Amino acid sequence: MQKLLFLALVPAIALAQSLDFETYRTQVEPIFLKKRPSHARCVSCHVAALSRFQLQLLPEGQTAWTPEQSHLNFEAVSQLVNFADVLASPILKHPLAEDAGGDKAHSGGEQFKTREDPDWKTIERWIRSAN
Numbered sequence: 056m057q058k059l060l061f062l063a064l065v066p067a068i069a070l071a072q073s074l075d076f077e078t079y080r081t082q083v084e085p086i087f088l089k090k091r092p093s094h095a096r097c098v099s100c101h102v103a104a105l106s107r108f109q110l111q112l113l114p115e116g117q118t119a120w121t122p123e124q125s126h127l128n129f130e131a132v133s134q135l136v137n138f139a140d141v142l143a144s145p146i147l148k149h150p151l152a153e154d155a156g157g158d159k160a161h162s163g164g165e166q167f168k169t170r171e172d173p174d175w176k177t178i179e180r181w182i183r184s185a186n
């Protein structure tokens with residue numbers, strides 16, 4: 056069983072390396088800091104060990120992550136990408152409204168109402184541009 060699990064993870068790790076870090080840092084990561092109307096910011100919940108989407112702690116008064124912290128965030132987010140079926144990527148599907156094809160329930164709410172949400176599209180574009 057453990058061996059099977061390991062074999063299953065190898066291609067995911069190899070593929071994750073082709074996601075672009077600079078695009079992540081300049082375009083995707085700021086979305087996790089942004090306040091969305093009637094929702095808490097992703098970062099306000101996701102610094103805790105609630106799920107695989109675990110961001111680094113921002114010290115008081117710090118408004119952005121250090122490059123080292125961003126690399127750790129990037130690694131965590133890369134694990135939430137499904138290249139074989141991009142729309143099934145947890146980072147896209149879990150915070151998306153159920154009506155728009157998202158998961159049934161996310162404790163952080165339906166952060167993206169539709170797939171037309173510009174921030175949702177930015178994350179999707181980042182995944183699709185991986186090579």
Ligand code: HEC
Nearest residue numbers: 095096097100105106107108145146149150161162163166
């Ligand atoms: C109010 C707190 C809260 C906020 C704000 C929040 N989340 Fe969550 N999120 C959770 C909790 C709790 C879980 C784990 C339980 C669940 O699935 O609901 C979770 C789970 C997830 C998962 C699943 C990770 C996995 O292990 O598969 C993803 C992806 C996610 N959230 C993305 C986001 C994104 C992106 C945002 C911001 C746009 C966001 N969340 C905002 C509380 C929050």
